[in-house]
Amino acid sequence: MNNISSIPNYIYTYACREEEQSLCELELRSLFGMQPPANLFKSTVSINPSRSPFIKERIELLYEGDSLADILEQVQQIDMLESTFKVIFVKTNDLEGSEKIEFPERRAIEREMGLHITGEADVYHPDHEFGLVTLGGRWFFGHYVKNKAVWLHHMQKPRNYSIALSTRVARAAANIAVPHPLGVTAIDPCCGIGTVLVEALSMGINIVGGDINPFIVRGARENLAHFELEGEITLGAISQITSHYDVAIIDMPYNLFSTTTPEEQLSILQHTRRIATKAIIITIETIDEMIAEAGLTITDRCVAKKGNFTRQILVCV
Numbered sequence: 001m002n003n004i005s006s007i008p009n010y011i012y013t014y015a016c017r018e019e020e021q022s023l024c025e026l027e028l029r030s031l032f033g034m035q036p037p038a039n040l041f042k043s044t045v046s047i048n049p050s051r052s053p054f055i056k057e058r059i060e061l062l063y064e065g066d067s068l069a070d071i072l073e074q075v076q077q078i079d080m081l082e083s084t085f086k087v088i089f090v091k092t093n094d095l096e097g098s099e100k101i102e103f104p105e106r107r108a109i110e111r112e113m114g115l116h117i118t119g120e121a122d123v124y125h126p127d128h129e130f131g132l133v134t135l136g137g138r139w140f141f142g143h144y145v146k147n148k149a150v151w152l153h154h155m156q157k158p159r160n161y162s163i164a165l166s167t168r169v170a171r172a173a174a175n176i177a178v179p180h181p182l183g184v185t186a187i188d189p190c191c192g193i194g195t196v197l198v199e200a201l202s203m204g205i206n207i208v209g210g211d212i213n214p215f216i217v218r219g220a221r222e223n224l225a226h227f228e229l230e231g232e233i234t235l236g237a238i239s240q241i242t243s244h245y246d247v248a249i250i251d252m253p254y255n256l257f258s259t260t261t262p263e264e265q266l267s268i269l270q271h272t273r274r275i276a277t278k279a280i281i282i283t284i285e286t287i288d289e290m291i292a293e294a295g296l297t298i299t300d301r302c303v304a305k306k307g308n309f310t311r312q313i314l315v316c317v
Contacts, residue, residue, distance in 0.1 A: 009061045011133055011140055012047070013040040013092035014054045019305035020168070024054040026302035026313065027172040030179045040092050040135060049147040051175060051203050053168040057090060059131035061142040068109065071132065071141045072116050080119025086126035087113040088144050090133040101134075113141075154198050158226050159219035161193040165251060165282070165311075169304050173313060174200040174207075177247045177280040181205045187245045187276065189238040190268065194220030196249050201229040207249075209233040210241070238271040248276035252283040262290070269294035281314040291316060 014036070016024035028036045031052070032045050049055040063074040089106040101109070113132060114121040131144030151167040165173065174196055178184050181204050188196050191209030193216060200207045201224065210233060211217050217235045224231050250272050253260035265287070272279045273295050281291065291298060291314065300315040 007044055008046060009042060009044055010046060011040060011042050011059045011061065011131075011135060011142075012036075012049070013056045013090060013133075014052070015039070015056055015092075016054045020054070022302040023169065023172050023304040023313065026300060026315075027052060027054060027175050029300065030176045030315075040090075040094065040133070042135060049145055050150055051171075052147070053149075053151055053171050056092065056147055057131065058145045059090065059133055059140060059142045060145075061140050063141045065139050066137075068139055071139050072113065075113060075116050075130075075141060076118075078117045078119070080117065080128065083127040084120045084122035084125075085114070085117060085128045085130060086110075086121060086123050087117070087130045087132060090131050090144075093134045094136065095134055150202060151199060154195075154202070154227065157193070157195075157198070157223045159193055159223050161195075161216070161219070164193050164195045166306065167195060167199060169311065169313075170195040171199040171203075172304075173249060173280055173282060174203065174205060176313065176315060177249050177278070178205045178207075184247065185245045186247045186249065187241070187243075188249045188251075189241060189272075189275070190251055190253065191220055191233060192216055192251065194223045194233065196251070197231055197233070198223055198227055198229060200249075201231045202227065207231065210236055210238070212237050238268055238275070241271070241275050243275065245276045247278040247280065248272050249280045250282065252281065252285075252287070266290055266294060269296060272296070277317070279316040281312075281316055283312050283314070284310065286312070 031047050032043050049058045063071055065071050087110045089110050129144040132141050151171045154167045178186050186205055186207040188207060188209045191197055191211050197207060197209045214235055217233055220233050252265060269291060279296060296316040298314050298316050302313050304311045304313060
């Protein structure tokens, strides 16, 4: 039985559909610097769960122990004063077979935990939530935060584009590009209707956008304004950009839906290398040779599927 060390520790749970597994894993590798185990994992990296379309919840750890009794003893230190609280036994865990704790028992454990905390419990509208979870044969307890799924709200844009990224893919791409936003500058120079910009700006990422189509630029600006987000979107080609950024997100024009030639695609990639230190390239085609010709090196990658439509997301330097 022991309290958690002075270095903050967190336990995260996550979930994804089979067709999103590759994208989910790349996003989590980018955010946490490791290939996460299935379903839940421990990390010292602090990420707001609402940033990710895949992270379900986070517990900032206060106590850990070998048994539930260890946790019950430690939570007696908590005094909520005037604040109400709720205890949530996290459903996702690594218990198997006969060790699994089913719903009725989880509710009973939550009630028992609440009786050991000084304060008023409120299961409907608590001021604060605590989480309890088992991992690796130990019990953990701490501050609980649930994902608010804000990207679902962003699906209701006033302007939409039939081939635009989904809000889930756009949000994951922004996290892959800028896992830790402090001090990082980003650009989406072919921003289209602004799907990536909306997701990135809503997460506090310092990003600007641009596009060569004046109609599309107006739509992107309208989308940002609709969600009360402030961001610069310029009208012009990537070749006109003179500033340098830490990272660029490039959703390549699709040959199926545009008149962009291979030469123009190569030019976009060459200018990407010129204006950014790192690039996230999103493409429906395999363009590894073209990326190499542009002087970029692929360091990680994933596939994002939706039905029969497949996108590749490539991390390049």
